[in-house]
Amino acid sequence: MEEQKKSGTLFVCATPIGNMEDASFRLISTLGKVDVIAAEDTRTARKLLDRYQIGRKKLISYHDFSSQDKIMAIAGYLQRGTDVALITESGMPAIQDPGYKLIRYCIEHNLNLTVIPGPNAALSALILSGFAPDSFLFVGFVPKAKAKRKSKLQQLKRLPFTLIFYESPHRVADFLKDLYQVYGDRKVCIARELTKVYEETIRGKVSEVLSVLERRQLKGEIVVVAEGCSGETIKNFTDQEIRQRLVDLMSEGLSKKAAMKIIRGQYDIDRQTLYNISTKI
Numbered sequence: 001m002e003e004q005k006k007s008g009t010l011f012v013c014a015t016p017i018g019n020m021e022d023a024s025f026r027l028i029s030t031l032g033k034v035d036v037i038a039a040e041d042t043r044t045a046r047k048l049l050d051r052y053q054i055g056r057k058k059l060i061s062y063h064d065f066s067s068q069d070k071i072m073a074i075a076g077y078l079q080r081g082t083d084v085a086l087i088t089e090s091g092m093p094a095i096q097d098p099g100y101k102l103i104r105y106c107i108e109h110n111l112n113l114t115v116i117p118g119p120n121a122a123l124s125a126l127i128l129s130g131f132a133p134d135s136f137l138f139v140g141f142v143p144k145a146k147a148k149r150k151s152k153l154q155q156l157k158r159l160p161f162t163l164i165f166y167e168s169p170h171r172v173a174d175f176l177k178d179l180y181q182v183y184g185d186r187k188v189c190i191a192r193e194l195t196k197v198y199e200e201t202i203r204g205k206v207s208e209v210l211s212v213l214e215r216r217q218l219k220g221e222i223v224v225v226a227e228g229c230s231g232e233t234i235k236n237f238t239d240q241e242i243r244q245r246l247v248d249l250m251s252e253g254l255s256k257k258a259a260m261k262i263i264r265g266q267y268d269i270d271r272q273t274l275y276n277i278s279t280k281i
Helices: 025-033 042-051 068-079 100-108 121-129 146-156 172-183 206-215 239-251 256-266 271-278
Strands: 009-013 036-039 058-061 084-087 112-116 136-141 162-167 187-192 200-205 222-226
Touching (some): 009 100, 025 112, 036 042, 036 068, 068 084, 172 187, 172 206, 172 222, 187 206, 256 271
Parallel strands (some): 009 084, 009 112, 036 084
């Protein structure tokens, strides 16, 4: 009986988010060993390869608008035993960057994959903010349209978790104005140009940060970190309201345990009552 050939491995590689010296030894070693590199931007990929004197590789583009055929082509390399590295323009693939669909395809078709960890703007900004890092929610980019953006913020308003957003320098002021209207004058931190020469953090209440933005236009990639809700819990509610809130949270992909934790932070409800309601779902 002919032995089945082992598939190649998809290496999901985190790359520097600004400072090229943040490239890990393992990243450099991996890029040097793989046969193919699937890159969001092949020009950026070549700069990284040149910086670390990594020989010429077969570079193929893979980005948010890549077709299913491109995923099949990359999977074809893996099925033939060829190792492939997946990189984005910066940071960890699939975190507000291309990669999720390809990773899911590999999992569904039993193709080998592993992660080469490294720099990440969201986690770096979280630490720099000084806000509680024990429980946080990565939101990423919110909708550009004002109404949809405010609706998204409203969904997150009462969460007790530190919130992490990505935003463009041209929209960050409008985003903070909406944040002020929905959340009030909550504490925030703006981190921009992380790991680069002009890295900067601006901390304070939303109103204070907005006053800074009135005097200057920010440039570069921006992460906004907002303090979690620490206000009073809701005291007047019905079992049906709690049950529906649980269903809504779980429909967003949260486990029942995680959803119950959120509700405990939002409502003045004891554990036993909440447990009794949850058993009816």
